[in-house]
Amino acid sequence: MHIHNVVFSHDGTRNQLDGVSASVQTGKITTIIGPNGCGKSTLLSLVSRNNKPVTGTVQLEQKDVIDYKPKEFAKKLAIVYQQNDIPPQITVEQLVSYGRLPHQTFMKRNDTEDNEAVTWALTCTNLLHKRANDVSALSGGERQRVWIAMALAQRSEILCLDEPTTYLDIYYQIELLELVKQLNADYGLTIVMVLHDINQAMQYSDDIILMKDGKMVAQGHPKDVITTDMMQQVYDVRVAFTEDAEIGRYMIPLSI
Numbered sequence: 505m506h507i508h509n510v511v512f513s514h515d516g517t518r519n520q521l522d523g524v525s526a527s528v529q530t531g532k533i534t535t536i537i538g539p540n541g542c543g544k545s546t547l548l549s550l551v552s553r554n555n556k557p558v559t560g561t562v563q564l565e566q567k568d569v570i571d572y573k574p575k576e577f578a579k580k581l582a583i584v585y586q587q588n589d590i591p592p593q594i595t596v597e598q599l600v601s602y603g604r605l606p607h608q609t610f611m612k613r614n615d616t617e618d619n620e621a622v623t624w625a626l627t628c629t630n631l632l633h634k635r636a637n638d639v640s641a642l643s644g645g646e647r648q649r650v651w652i653a654m655a656l657a658q659r660s661e662i663l664c665l666d667e668p669t670t671y672l673d674i675y676y677q678i679e680l681l682e683l684v685k686q687l688n689a690d691y692g693l694t695i696v697m698v699l700h701d702i703n704q705a706m707q708y709s710d711d712i713i714l715m716k717d718g719k720m721v722a723q724g725h726p727k728d729v730i731t732t733d734m735m736q737q738v739y740d741v742r743v744a745f746t747e748d749a750e751i752g753r754y755m756i757p758l759s760i
């Protein structure tokens with residue numbers, strides 16, 4: 505996927521994205537990071553074509569994402585938002601099965617394929633035993649996994665996650681990021697996510713897109729992008745780096 509020089513404004517007065525070019529490598533985990541309000545979620549909204557650039561393009565397999573038919577695009581890319589409204593009185597399995605809608609028409613549906621996809625999505629997210637439970641009765645971490653399961657049932661090649669760890673405690677944050685890593689490793693799923701935690705971004709990403717003020721500042725391997733100079737330049741924070749035998753390089757914020 506290639507993002508070419510996109511410009512976007514939410515309100516027509518100011519460009520929230522100001523000429524962003526970046527790429528997403530197939531089969532890799534790409535994480536968008538940057539300070540509050542720099543345009544991370546807005547960029548993801550263009551990638552998932554919930555918004556259309558004023559100028560510039562987002563291309564998937566050499567085709568502008570805008571030119572895909574909705575169901576065709578849904579088979580290519582699924583997105584999980586930061587906040588999701590739960591329909592009343594819906595079970596885990598029912599909600600996850602909504603992910604199959606792009607594969608169904610009024611005249612045609614393949615029940616076997618749909619059931620297999622839903623069971624697979626529930627298994628990946630460790631929710632099989634909760635399939636009959638009401639979604640509103642689940643914990644925050646479980647609920648987040650249900651939305652991911654719904655996106656997985658869509659069987660798309662790319663999974664976009666907008667701040668998937670927000671509202672989760674540290675245990676569920678790690679659980680979720682391990683799930684993302686496993687989905688990428690086991691099924692070759694391309695992941696594009698927005699994270700705030702720099703150390704988690706370093707640990708779980710193949711590629712980082714670093715943004716500031718609606719612009720892309722750098723893209724590349726975590727160790728090349730997340731440096732003392734970049735953290736000072738982009739976040740105005742003085743940091744140091746150290747090594748851990750298990751997780752490798754990690755960052756320590758020192759002062760503002």
Ligand SMILES: Nc1ncnc2c1ncn2[C@@H]1O[C@H](COP(=O)(O)OP(=O)(O)OP(=O)(O)O)[C@@H](O)[C@H]1O
Nearest residue numbers: 514515520538539540541542543544545546547698
């Ligand atoms: N619907 C909207 N209407 C007007 N302005 C918006 C809208 N959504 C976002 N913005 C503005 O666009 C800018 C970028 O917002 P965006 O949510 O993309 O940033 P972000 O980097 O994801 O921020 P955060 O880390 O705080 O979630 C911000 O200045 C925000 O106020």
